[in-house]
Amino acid sequence: MSVKPYEKMTSLHEDTTYILGDLIMEGALDGGDHPVVIDGQFNGDITATDVIIREQGKVTGTVKAKTVVINGYFNGNLICESLNVAATGIVEGEVQANALSIDLGAEVIGSISRANAKSK
Amino acid sequence: MDKLGSKTVIGASANFTGKITNVRVIEVHGKVHADLTAEKVTIGQAGYFDGAIRADLVVVSGHYEGKMQAGSVWVTATASVSGKLHYETLQMDRGAALNCHIVHNWTVKNAAARSADEDADSPLPKASNKAKAGAETASPEEGA
Numbered sequence: 614m615s616v617k618p619y620e621k622m623t624s625l626h627e628d629t630t631y632i633l634g635d636l637i638m639e640g641a642l643d644g645g646d647h648p649v650v651i652d653g654q655f656n657g658d659i660t661a662t663d664v665i666i667r668e669q670g671k672v673t674g675t676v677k678a679k680t681v682v683i684n685g686y687f688n689g690n691l692i693c694e695s696l697n698v699a700a701t702g703i704v705e706g707e708v709q710a711n712a713l714s715i716d717l718g719a720e721v722i723g724s725i726s727r728a729n730a731k732s733k
Numbered sequence: 734m735d736k737l738g739s740k741t742v743i744g745a746s747a748n749f750t751g752k753i754t755n756v757r758v759i760e761v762h763g764k765v766h767a768d769l770t771a772e773k774v775t776i777g778q779a780g781y782f783d784g785a786i787r788a789d790l791v792v793v794s795g796h797y798e799g800k801m802q803a804g805s806v807w808v809t810a811t812a813s814v815s816g817k818l819h820y821e822t823l824q825m826d827r828g829a830a831l832n833c834h835i836v837h838n839w840t841v842k843n844a845a846a847r848s849a850d851e852d853a854d855s856p857l858p859k860a861s862n863k864a865k866a867g868a869e870t871a872s873p874e875e876g877a
Binding site: 628634645647649657 | 739740741742743744745746747748749750751752753754755756757758759762763767777779
């Protein structure tokens with residue numbers, strides 16, 4: 614079977630979920646076994662292995678993940694194994710993490726505690 | 734990464750339920766239950782989309798269910814579509830499964846725009862329209 618243009622088109626970045634641009638998503642997102650990259654606005658619940666909030670990303674709600682990197686803005690409930698808040702990151706709310714790193718310049722407002730066993 | 738621009742991708746293992754707004758280009762390889770208005774929507778081979786779509790261009794290679802209103806629709810060989818499909822131009826590849834209600838030119842505005850295009854493109858209908866218009870304008874004069 615020859616490769617048609619649309620097959621090429623759909624074979625790019627198939628696994629990772631990217632939420633980019635000016636869009637606004639509301640609801641529940643389960644990223645499955647693949648990373649979720651957010652550079653837009655998301656309101657709601659995210660469950661995934663890796664969650665990366667980029668500089669333009671804004672997330673409000675609950676995030677459950679193994680690894681979380683925040684370069685943008687997060688407000689809500691965060692449960693993860695390891696969290697990195699980069700220099701441009703802002704975190705407000707309740708954070709549960711076993712391994713935590715906050716870069717110089719980051720803003721973290723709220724409570725921080727260790728994650729219990731039920732975190733993904 | 735920058736090549737992606739503002740394209741949003743729902744990954745193969747992802748499952749999203751909710752609302753998506755302000756989107757321009759979106760690719761769905763996972764499962765999405767949402768209503769959206771966009772410029773371009775692509776549903777990949779493994780993709781599943783349930784909900785209403787309004788877009789300029791929709792490429793369906795996976796499964797779609799709902800009400801779609803689109804300028805151009807390309808239904809590829811691996812696609813299956815159910816629900817309602819309102820389109821301006823439609824391409825369907827051999828093997829595609831359409832189990833849906835299909836309507837051409839769904840709004841009055843688009844229907845008018847399209848007939849204007851046809852007039853500009855082909856001289857024949859234009860000539861006949863002119864003749865009709867001429868006949869219409871001529872008849873009241875005759876009456877008077």
